[in-house]
Amino acid sequence: MTAGSASAAVRRPIRIGLIASILTGVLLLLCCTGGTAAFFLSGLGGTAEDGDSLAGWGCGPVRPVDITGELPRFAEYGDTQIRNAAIIIKVGQDMGVPSRGWVIALATAMQESALRNLANSGVPESLALPHEGVGADHDSLGLFQQRPGWGTVAERMNPAYTARKFYEKLVKVRSWQRRPLTVVAQQVQISAYPDAYAKHEELASTIVDALAGGAARTVEINGKAVCNAAERGEIAASGWTAPIPGDVGSGFRTTERPSHNGVDIGAAKGTDIRAAAAGRVLVARCDPDDRGRRSCDVDGYPGKGGCGWFVDMLHAGGYITRYCHMVTRPRVAPDQIVPAGEIIGQVGSSGNSSGPHLHFEVHQRSDRSSRGAIDPVPFMRQRGAPLRAAE
Template identity: 75%
Template sequence: MNAAPGVTAPVRRKLRVGVLLTAVTTVLTLLCCVGGAGAFLLTELGGDQKDGVLAGLNCDPTYQVNLTGDMPRFTEYGDAQLRNAAVIIKVGQDMKVPARGWVIALATAMQESGLRNLANRKVPASLALPHEGVGADHDSLGLFQQRPGWGSVEQRMTPSYTARKFYEKMVKVRNWQDRPLTVVAQRVQVSAFPDAYAKHEDLAGRIVDALAGGAARTVEIAGKAVCDAAAGARIAASGWTAPLPGGVVSGFRTTQRPSHNGVDLDADKETPIHAASAGRVLVARCDPDHSGKRDCDRDGWPGKGGCGWFVDILHAGGYITRYCHMIHRPQVVPGQMVAAGQQIGLSGSSGNSSGPHLHFEVHVDSDRSSRGAINPVPFMRERGAPVDGTS
């Protein structure tokens, strides 16, 4: 990695009080820290990021899904499938299940049936209810491919009934709102392929946003849905949270620093850093400096080079997040599965840095190199977990 200097505490204090904002912003863009790593490609990519609808959608926690109106357009699903998605969301709203549950239910139905109300080859002709295809399992029916113990044939072929049964079992899973989607879905479905649900999470969140007023950007606080407030122990319905509460003090690929592939977040030393979403740790190590030396157990300096102690995490949809300049060895190891909001380390100033902060990156297409880097600010805001210090 090719890192540049971090942001000093005096500069951060100026930014906090808003003194000489334009000048400070110009200085900050000259100071930040991390470049790209070598490419590291993995499988299981998500849906087309360009196909998200209603960009800039205002978050409205009280919006009620419309079952009869025009459906938004997604290349992955047609009108009938999106109406089934609307039914699933509406049932969750009627049951007062938090929006995180709608995302979990949608992702589950996307995996089980492709959001189609599936019959099976054993349904007698006399009970051949309207359906949208024939499933592969010999005794499973409907959107969630529920087996006979879930209800009668007619019940399991009724989308609202199957959604209700799913939610009833889901809310009994301990700490379901804070656990990875795959864990919760598997506790309900007991699938032969428990990890398959994760790949649908990002698209499920975008569908919830499109059908329910941006609800995937909400987080439950004291029993109320609040927009754009996911940080620390608070997880948005999308499954994302800000890695720490500090605002941006150096931006993404600015004019002055076009190779800066992330943003610097304001943080004092030893501020807890949280995983932005559930995923698998790819890298947790000390990044070599310009001389090739791994020297991360002390504060760095401008021009030293390297990301210091850092972590890369692979998330559903092929997203990767990177966390640089930790003060100590990370609290996670490669291959470890982490939950959204799980503490992975403490902020510091190791590597190429002139002051404590967190350098945070987001990459797409499972590409750890600079080619995969995108601006974390709009990405995190679209998921209800803003990193720019606003809510």
């Protein structure tokens, strides 16, 4: 896809709150012509103070969290707060909650208390000790700011107790591993600011990875946590999955194709395309070709221009994913909230394409233009949903 192929609207950045059978290399290189500088892992947010990147922590086997030993340091939080995070994760481990739950619980506590065990002005201080600060809500206590119905004062000031109560309610939420974190957290917490949880998801994943051996990049398969395997609709604890199984044949902004803003993943026509993460549909339509024609119901050809039938989705953290060259009209519509792994369309060859495949893009900072595009390969690998390289 060329930098300007997905219509004038795609070229304009937007600001929104929240909220790939394998083709031959020749075909993929011919497909959608068109793709920021190298994407650095430190740009993910939540960098450890000692300079370790997410990749440096490895992935698996998932290790039990040690809440008493030395813990990684983060610029955003002090030792006491990270130790509270470790308690939250360990409780989830002890209860057998899948690691996606640890990310959700951690992000929730980050929003509710900044990982501090808070007392409040409405409870006598003698009943709320020990505590790490005073919260604003007159009857809410602890890491999750739970109200009296969750337990006694002493129980709600016990980090392990409050984490257990959160998980007990979390696992009863329908499809909680696939739905947007902010939606799930809200069903547990019933907060006045439900959209606020989303901004903590990425850092929560990073902390889970640091404390539990890359756990945010694992997926539950037959009851076991498997690293870097979120591919066929399985969802990694990070909340991400590969949009289709298949090999990357044409890469991001190569020497031959410097304006190729995504990657091409070979697959047979009709292969299901899945939402790479939970999010909201921004665009689902036929992209005009270079002559302004909306002719997406027929196979395209190299040089035709346009993305064909395509979808743009907005995810937590301001990330946008794009899915081009679908065979027919997408299954989703603008403003629809879509769970991770949901089928949004099928692989085709509409638009500027030489054969069936998925053109997949990732953008940051809620910017749908070429300025926001980043390489999807390292981005997806760091989320446990790697796009395979062709052999």
